[in-house]
Amino acid sequence: MSDQFVLETRGLVKEFKGFVAVDDVNLKIQDGHIHALIGPNGAGKTTVFNLLTKFLTPTRGQILFRGDDITAMKSAAIARKGVVRSFQISAVFPHMTALENIRVALQSFEGTSFSFWKSGTSLNKLNDRCMELLDSVGLAEFANTTTVELAYGRKRALELATTLAMEPKLLLLDEPTQGMGGEDVDRVVELVKKAAEGRTVLMVEHNLSVVSRLCDRITVLAQGSVLTEGDYQSVSADPRVREVYMGTANDKAAKAQTTATQETVE
Amino acid sequence: MNQPVNQTEIKRAILEQQTADARKKMILNGVLLAILLVAPFVMYPVFLMKILCFALFAVAFNLLFGFTGLLSFGHAAFLAAGGYTTGYLLSNFPGLTTEMGIVAGTLVATLLGLAFAVLSIRRQGIYFAMVTLALSQLVFFFFVQSEFTGGEDGMHGIPRGQLFGVVNLESNLNMYYFVLAVFIACYILVQRIVSSPYGQVLRSIKQNEARAVSLGYNVNRYKMLAFVISAALAGLAGSMKSVVFQLASLNDAHWHMSGEVILMTLVGGMGTLLGPVVGATFVVNIEYQLSQGPLRDWVDFILGGIFILTVLAFRSGIVGEIQKFMKKNLG
Numbered sequence: 001m002s003d004q005f006v007l008e009t010r011g012l013v014k015e016f017k018g019f020v021a022v023d024d025v026n027l028k029i030q031d032g033h034i035h036a037l038i039g040p041n042g043a044g045k046t047t048v049f050n051l052l053t054k055f056l057t058p059t060r061g062q063i064l065f066r067g068d069d070i071t072a073m074k075s076a077a078i079a080r081k082g083v084v085r086s087f088q089i090s091a092v093f094p095h096m097t098a099l100e101n102i103r104v105a106l107q108s109f110e111g112t113s114f115s116f117w118k119s120g121t122s123l124n125k126l127n128d129r130c131m132e133l134l135d136s137v138g139l140a141e142f143a144n145t146t147t148v149e150l151a152y153g154r155k156r157a158l159e160l161a162t163t164l165a166m167e168p169k170l171l172l173l174d175e176p177t178q179g180m181g182g183e184d185v186d187r188v189v190e191l192v193k194k195a196a197e198g199r200t201v202l203m204v205e206h207n208l209s210v211v212s213r214l215c216d217r218i219t220v221l222a223q224g225s226v227l228t229e230g231d232y233q234s235v236s237a238d239p240r241v242r243e244v245y246m247g248t249a250n251d252k253a254a255k256a257q258t259t260a261t262q263e264t265v266e
Numbered sequence: 267m268n269q270p271v272n273q274t275e276i277k278r279a280i281l282e283q284q285t286a287d288a289r290k291k292m293i294l295n296g297v298l299l300a301i302l303l304v305a306p307f308v309m310y311p312v313f314l315m316k317i318l319c320f321a322l323f324a325v326a327f328n329l330l331f332g333f334t335g336l337l338s339f340g341h342a343a344f345l346a347a348g349g350y351t352t353g354y355l356l357s358n359f360p361g362l363t364t365e366m367g368i369v370a371g372t373l374v375a376t377l378l379g380l381a382f383a384v385l386s387i388r389r390q391g392i393y394f395a396m397v398t399l400a401l402s403q404l405v406f407f408f409f410v411q412s413e414f415t416g417g418e419d420g421m422h423g424i425p426r427g428q429l430f431g432v433v434n435l436e437s438n439l440n441m442y443y444f445v446l447a448v449f450i451a452c453y454i455l456v457q458r459i460v461s462s463p464y465g466q467v468l469r470s471i472k473q474n475e476a477r478a479v480s481l482g483y484n485v486n487r488y489k490m491l492a493f494v495i496s497a498a499l500a501g502l503a504g505s506m507k508s509v510v511f512q513l514a515s516l517n518d519a520h521w522h523m524s525g526e527v528i529l530m531t532l533v534g535g536m537g538t539l540l541g542p543v544v545g546a547t548f549v550v551n552i553e554y555q556l557s558q559g560p561l562r563d564w565v566d567f568i569l570g571g572i573f574i575l576t577v578l579a580f581r582s583g584i585v586g587e588i589q590k591f592m593k594k595n596l597g
Contacts, residue, residue: 074484075479084480092477095469103466107463108483113463114464114488116462120462120465140276143280144276144280144283
């Protein structure tokens, strides 16, 4: 039964002292889907991400990747298994060039990462693959540019390319369009679409227009637990979803409704 | 994606830059080597050896601090462990040749480094610094209480002996070239480590640890190796120092020494290869010059002032500032 699901959580709970951040979440991510995790601030979306990648340890519950229990595995091991995440704030290595950023990711498959006696030029053989990946996100011309000097949107693109270098089977994207203007958002949507070919994506996203354009399935979280799940049509029509986004649905909120479906809800 | 990019050209440019950088490094190394080779004919060799020992200590420390991003506040323990071990062995076992004593001292420091690393490496930031400080204080009290170290009096009259049983190290010039050879070997080793595949992982850990984890790196293991190599080289510096001065004392184990190596690294330029060497030269010289003059009681005060000035105004240190200046003005 769990075969068709790339990732499954069973009764996932994370309690902080006196506060339940994630409450009995059962996720089922289908193979090949782009699955969105949405919900208002503080709903526990990023916490779920941190649990899935073991940046936090779940209080209770199970995480299954392709039917294997990975609940007890360490972050680095999970990444090597093919569950690779990006971060909400662009996670790059600022004082390395764009090419070096990607090379560090590729290098983890080389088995020479502890070879402190080896020359750095032994990594040059990875440069071709780095250039391909950079080109796929439109950054080839910045290969030799130090990352701090790149514009924000480009840093995010670089981050995505670095994540893709890991050949993830399941890609976890934490708000890939956060803090971006219209044009950049369009570009990221295209990139994610391309990246999703042949793999499964789970993304946290605030921008509902992005969600509607990309995602096959949507899970709505509110106060740590799953409110509802379904495709964009059914979820966006659900009155409870509107309610958690805008408080009790009357007066002011009603006016905001139409715009809220298009705009970023912070 | 908008305009066609010539990938082959970019790749070639990257390779060319690598060769150019390597050439620059070679030239710099060559100049440095030439200066160090003739230095003992211009300056007092023992003073130069003191600089080299501290430079090696700072280079070792910088591998951890500047290139891995871990601030250890306990590196004095490794310096002293190397010094005492070598001193004890050479004083009590006349059959040993000098290099054996030095190797043994380095090994003890390496093992001590491993123990420190196991206990501290999971901690972050200030907690890591505090754990290393606490451990080095333990080591300090062990050395104070132990009889073989001579306690407060220190260990005197350590014989320099014969290198490989043939070269007489009582001669300052012989001793100097031996210290220089070891220093250069270690310097090249660190240079190699920093640019190796392993060094790339260290860089990434320093710049964004969470990201390195998410790329599948078990960062604690990488940090641990850096810590152990750093401790080993610090121990080697201590071993050499005890042979040069024929003395091992509690000064080397005191937390003050852990602070001094931080100062050297910061003043010279953390995260640069040459920085700690320049910093050690600078600090040792200042201490010496001041101790000769009327300001001899103000040494710590003045060094403290330099420390504050560096942290506030010249955070990249002497070498770092020069590099920035060159980049700005010479492309």
